[in-house]
Structure formats: structure tokens, C-alpha cells
Amino acid sequence: MALSGPEVEKQVPEEPQPGREQQSWWCLVSFLCVYGFMAQMRPGESFITPYLLGPDKNFTQTQVTNEITPVLSYSNLAVLVPIFLLTDYLCYKPVLLLQALSYVSVWLLLLFGSTVLHMQFMEFFFGITMAARIAYSSYIFSLVPPARYQRMASYSRASVLLGVFTSSVLGQLLVTMGRVPFSTLNYISLAFLTFSLVLALFLKRPKRSLFFNRGAPVRAGAAPSELDQMNPGQAQAAGAKPGWPPAAWRDSTFVRMLGELGRLVQQPQLRLWSLWWVFNSAGYYLIVYYVHILWKVVNPTTDTTRVYNGGADAASTLLGALTSFAAGFVKIRWALWARLVIAVVTLLQAGLVFLMYKTDNIWLCYVAFVLFRGSYQFLVPIATFQIAASLSQELRALVFGINTFLATVLKTIITLIVSDKRGLGLPVHSQFLIYFVYFLLLFAAYFLAAVLPLPPAQELVSPVQEKVTQDGAPLPAPEDRVLAV
Numbered sequence: 001m002a003l004s005g006p007e008v009e010k011q012v013p014e015e016p017q018p019g020r021e022q023q024s025w026w027c028l029v030s031f032l033c034v035y036g037f038m039a040q041m042r043p044g045e046s047f048i049t050p051y052l053l054g055p056d057k058n059f060t061q062t063q064v065t066n067e068i069t070p071v072l073s074y075s076n077l078a079v080l081v082p083i084f085l086l087t088d089y090l091c092y093k094p095v096l097l098l099q100a101l102s103y104v105s106v107w108l109l110l111l112f113g114s115t116v117l118h119m120q121f122m123e124f125f126f127g128i129t130m131a132a133r134i135a136y137s138s139y140i141f142s143l144v145p146p147a148r149y150q151r152m153a154s155y156s157r158a159s160v161l162l163g164v165f166t167s168s169v170l171g172q173l174l175v176t177m178g179r180v181p182f183s184t185l186n187y188i189s190l191a192f193l194t195f196s197l198v199l200a201l202f203l204k205r206p207k208r209s210l211f212f213n214r215g216a217p218v219r220a221g222a223a224p225s226e227l228d229q230m231n232p233g234q235a236q237a238a239g240a241k242p243g244w245p246p247a248a249w250r251d252s253t254f255v256r257m258l259g260e261l262g263r264l265v266q267q268p269q270l271r272l273w274s275l276w277w278v279f280n281s282a283g284y285y286l287i288v289y290y291v292h293i294l295w296k297v298v299n300p301t302t303d304t305t306r307v308y309n310g311g312a313d314a315a316s317t318l319l320g321a322l323t324s325f326a327a328g329f330v331k332i333r334w335a336l337w338a339r340l341v342i343a344v345v346t347l348l349q350a351g352l353v354f355l356m357y358k359t360d361n362i363w364l365c366y367v368a369f370v371l372f373r374g375s376y377q378f379l380v381p382i383a384t385f386q387i388a389a390s391l392s393q394e395l396r397a398l399v400f401g402i403n404t405f406l407a408t409v410l411k412t413i414i415t416l417i418v419s420d421k422r423g424l425g426l427p428v429h430s431q432f433l434i435y436f437v438y439f440l441l442l443f444a445a446y447f448l449a450a451v452l453p454l455p456p457a458q459e460l461v462s463p464v465q466e467k468v469t470q471d472g473a474p475l476p477a478p479e480d481r482v483l484a485v
Helices: 006-014 020-039 045-053 061-068 070-089 093-112 116-131 133-142 146-176 182-201 226-230 234-239 247-251 253-264 268-298 309-327 334-358 362-388 393-419 428-451 463-470
Strands: none
Touching (some): 020 133, 020 146, 045 061, 045 146, 045 268, 070 093, 070 116, 116 133, 133 146, 146 182, 146 309, 268 309, 268 334, 268 362, 268 393, 268 428, 309 362, 362 393, 393 428
16 A cells, blocks of 8 residues: 555655765764774783783782772773763763873873873773763764664674774784784874874764753654653643752653653563673673783783784674674573573673683683673673663663663772772682672572573563553564564
């Protein structure tokens, strides 16, 4: 049946149109992907730990493990919430510039710093760059209409992964085949990062964002938020009530979303995947932070050409990309099998962490880390889809922000107790034994949740689907609403 009239007009923005607008969109995509690629070109990053422990800086292993590296977790926690809010309030570009400047500061301190305090400031700026990653991942969605979201997310993610892979391979080739010293590798990284800072200056600044700048004109093709569609008259009704909080706060999308989250946390599937995000992400990043120190302990060679950290990082990035892609083709009833799948993957992670702790073979240690990173990246897109399935775009950003903040808090608490010299100050080998016990406890919790006779959770549905069901229209069968990343 052919469509005509208003129905045709309503579907026009859904497909990219040829001409000037299409050309402008491709220019924007290409420039952003080039920037995302160049911002990852840090070939010296895989060799920072041997650089600090080597003759260039001559720090002790205790200083790097218990005084310098813990600052990364503390700084990330301190700046995470302010940067999350500033990213939206300042419309992304200033935070991208801050990230680029922080990267440059990191490598300037690495090259010219000489004290523990200098290296702690280096880790502080590294924490800023990690917190500011949200600006890049959400930047493009404020510039393009919803019809292009999926492709844009794919392109930007691919450019980042390609940049990380290329950077790691380049660093390894320069060290192993070119016999380039670590200091020269850091100068090359600084040159790449300076160029990415110049690119960031030419990024287009959006006129609107999700929370604080919604009053700006909306780009053609963009749709109002699902929260606005669900509660079309809520803001006006709230504005008529005197008292505290002021009407401007009560009417804001941010406050309304906080109220909506109270209803959403009652969904078992949303709670399950959010808890996985918090606990597994904390353990994952602790392994990533300290594994380079462990590699130096397992392979204490002074021959820089026999340090293969870049190759291990490149292989883990490639495997992570492949497992993330493979996750998109897994079709099972997640409401029924999610707990068991999480338990099996977590048990695998615990075994790999124990292997890294126990082995004296650097190649086994490399392989265990590659598989560990790949197993985590396999569940990330599944968790992302399961959490986002029942949320509007604004609520997704808020939920992922809260989950990331809680994971950072947990990671910081563990760092303070286990790694910091003011806590236990354990050597890196003992830390990996603690992390093995941590993942083993997570496995036990997930396995008990999987085998206990609990009623199966309902499949997650979006607010629009929920409204359709309440109006009497049938939803697709659960088998049709499987993972499709």
C-alpha cells in the first residue's frame, strides 16, 4: 500500500538526502573520524611503565605501584561528575579541547618530569582524559539526526579502535625492529597528540545538548525525547506550583529523568546489567592499570627490543573488537540466561587473572591478558543494549553515567585499600591474587543468582513499546526481541 500526504512527509527525514546536506554530513563524519583516530595515536603508551622503571626515569617498582599509579583512580573519580555535567553544559567541544590539552600535558610531564610528584600530576591529567571520553562518544549525536545515529556510532567507534590498534602496532615495531628508545617513542606520541589538539580546534560546536541546552533550535530530523512524549504536560503543571524547588528546576529534563529512574530500577534485567557494569568494570580497569607493572616483574629484561607490551595491547584491542562484533550475532533469551552467561564469563576472567598471577612465562601472561580483555569486551555491547533497551536517549546517558561513577568509586576504594601506600601497599603480584578472589566472588554471586529458583525476568522494552502494550496492541514475541547490536 503506497503512502501519501502527511505520512510521506513524516518519513522524509529518516533517510539521508542527496545534495549539499549529504555532502556536509560526510565531511563532518570524515573529520570526526580522523580526529578520533589521531587522538589514539600514542605509541609510547604501552611502554610507559618500563620507561618509568628504566634508566630514563629510574623510579622504583614500589614508587610506581603504590605512589604513582593509584593517583589515576583518584583523579578519575574527582573529575568524573564535573566533566560529565560540563560536557553537556558547554556543548562538548570545550571538553574535547580539555582532553586534548590534558594528553599533551601527560606526555610533557613524562618527558620532562623527574620526581614522584611530577608523575602523580601526570596520572592526574590521565584521569581527566579518561573522564572526558564521554565528550567524544556523545558529541556526534548532537549534530546529526536520529536516522544517522547507528551509522555514526559505528564509524566513530571503528576509528577509535583502529587508532588504538595502529598506535600499539607502530609502537611495537619501532621498539623491536627500529630499536627506538622509549624516550623517542614519547616524543613521537607528543607530536601526534599536538596535531590532534590542532584538529580539535576546528571541530564544530553544537548548539544543543541533552540536558542543559534543550531550548536551542532542533536540527531537522531530530525527534523530541521519549520522556517528553510520555509526559507532555508535566512541565507546565509543575511550573504552576509555588515553593521549592524553583519551577525552572522542576521543569528541567534532568530532574524529571531522576524521577523516572526511580521507576526503572524496579526492572530486574536493568538492575542485573547495571550491577555487572559496576562490579566487572571496576575489576577490569584495575587489571588494565596494573598489568604493565606485572609484565615488568615477570619479564625484568633490560633489553627494550624484547618488551612486547605494544603487541599485547594490539592483540587485545583486535580481539576485543572481534568479540564485540560477535556479540551482535548472539541470539538467546537474555531474560532467562543472562545470569548464567555472566557467571561463565566471570569464571573465565577469574581463571585468567589467576594465570597472570601464577605464571612466570611472559607469553602466557600476555595471552591471559588478551583473552581477559576480549571476554570483557564481549559482554560490553550486550550490557549496553540490555540497559539501553528500555530507556530514552537522555536516560541512557544518565544511567551509563551513574554506572560509570559507581564503578569508579568502587575501583578507587579497592585501590586505596590494596594498592596505595597509605593502605596495604601490596606488591603487584599480591594485588593480582586479590583481584582473582574478587572475580571469584563475583562468579559465586552470579552463579547462585542463576541456579536459585527465581522467576524469570521480563524482557526489557522501551517506554514507547510499553505504551503500545497498554493501548492493546500486541508486542513481538520475546524471541523476536533478541540482542541486535
